[in-house]
Amino acid sequence: MSISSRFAVGVHILTLIEFNKDGVSSSEYLAESVNTNPALIRKIIGMLKKAELVEVHPGIAGANLAKKLSEITLLDVYKAVNVVPENELFSVHENPNPKCLVGRNIQETIIPILSIAQLAMEKVLGSVTIEDIFEAIVEKEKQK
């Protein structure tokens, strides 16, 4: 199964807040660009807020970045929006038979390997910042 699009939407939101830094990024404004519902945006914004990536206040329209663009990585967003349980990208079957040689050793054998695979993926996300996304969009737009 795929990792929830909450992650991609989170990246979209943060990037758009920056492009709109001189305007007001309300949940309705952001929802229009993502093409979804303001309530969904508020839910994701709430997660980004808890992770201290954005600042937003009840009753006051608009969200703002809480950090510099270059200090927010895709990994930060990925962790903020909870798309993958900590260290459990791969699920492993519970209760293999301890009476079987394989059953009693399989978990401790494969979990470290799966963890390395997961970390390799997350390392890539950690190497890309929202600033990189911002700049890439500026470049792509120039070519149009």
Place this chain on the structure above:
Amino acid sequence: MSISSRFAVGVHILTLIEFNKDGVSSSEYLAESVNTNPALIRKIIGMLKKAELVEVHPGIAGANLAKKLSEITLLDVYKAVNVVPENELFSVHENPNPKCLVGRNIQETIIPILSIAQLAMEKVLGSVTIEDIFEAIVEKEKQK
């Protein structure tokens, strides 16, 4: 969300078939070690068969490996059991607003990055064989 345990079960099955190479690895036998249902094992074995990792025949008890241990990687198993749609570990929201600068560029900007992250993870899986798992279990068992 996590990747289905079908993958871990597939690895378990293949490893156990090797340990039991002189015996008959029926779906019931394998199910007992995994601690699940024979029908579920047969479903997964069916996928491994389609990927030409095991040999199994209707009416004849037992599954056997179709390749050498060292020629089956975890990536082969991962692909065989269909736990992740091809090149779509990450799902991306559909139909972002083309009228918005970010909306019309976000997909083509992040998809290649997400793809690199996915490939980094899969590369790790491709570097580990069932033989490695087999040997690791032999070692772990010695220490008990």
Place this chain on the structure above:
DNA sequence: TTGATTGTAATTAATATAGTTACATGTAAC
């Protein structure tokens, strides 16, 4: 006080997982 916005709970439809039952199909052995 009014009007607009955020925060959050509740609901729905669609989809995937994991477990289970049931049975048709296929094979070997008697």
Place this chain on the structure above:
DNA sequence: GTTACATGTAACTATATTAATTACAATCAA
């Protein structure tokens, strides 16, 4: 050929997650 047994599948269930949506209390600015 009949019996016993195993595989291959379809169908069904319970559970969980996603994404979309509605509704409304709490909060703040004007």
